[in-house]
Amino acid sequence: MDSLQSLFTHIIHLYYGKAFRKLKELEVHPKQVPMLFLLGRKEGLSQREICEEMKIKASTVAVSIKRMEKSGLLVRREDEKDQRIWRIYLTERGKRIGCSLKEIVEESEAAVFQGFSEEEMHLMKCFFRRMIENLEQVKYE
Numbered sequence: 001m002d003s004l005q006s007l008f009t010h011i012i013h014l015y016y017g018k019a020f021r022k023l024k025e026l027e028v029h030p031k032q033v034p035m036l037f038l039l040g041r042k043e044g045l046s047q048r049e050i051c052e053e054m055k056i057k058a059s060t061v062a063v064s065i066k067r068m069e070k071s072g073l074l075v076r077r078e079d080e081k082d083q084r085i086w087r088i089y090l091t092e093r094g095k096r097i098g099c100s101l102k103e104i105v106e107e108s109e110a111a112v113f114q115g116f117s118e119e120e121m122h123l124m125k126c127f128f129r130r131m132i133e134n135l136e137q138v139k140y141e
Helices: 004-026 030-041 047-054 058-070 092-112 118-137
Strands: 074-078 086-090
Touching: 004 030, 004 092, 030 047, 030 058, 030 086, 030 092, 047 058, 047 086, 058 074, 086 092
Parallel strands: none
Antiparallel strands: 074 086
C-alpha cells in the first residue's frame, strides 16, 4: 500500500539522492546551501541577522560560518561603524558555487515537475504551503 507519507518520503529520497551527488562534486555540504543562497541575496549580514533570516540557532550558524570560511566560501569582515559586529560575505568561489547551485535547483525542479500544468503547479504550491503551516503548528513536548 502506498500511503501519502511513503510516497512523499520516496520523492524526497530520490530528489536529495540526485542533488547530493551534484553537491559533492561542488564540495558543498547540503546544509550550507540555504546560507549560500541567503548571502547571495543579502551580503554583509551579521551572524544574528543570519539566525533570524534562516530561523536557526546561533550555535548552528557559528559552526556553519566557521566551516564555510575554512572551505573558502565566505569571509568575515568587521562592520565599519561598529567593530563589535562581524559581517559575512561570499568569496568569489562562494559566488560561483552559488550560481552553480541555482542552476542545479532549476534543473532539478524542471525534472521533478515535468508534465505538470500551470494549474497543477499552483495547486501543489498551495498544498505544500498548507503542509508547512500544519507542521509549524505541531507542538512536540
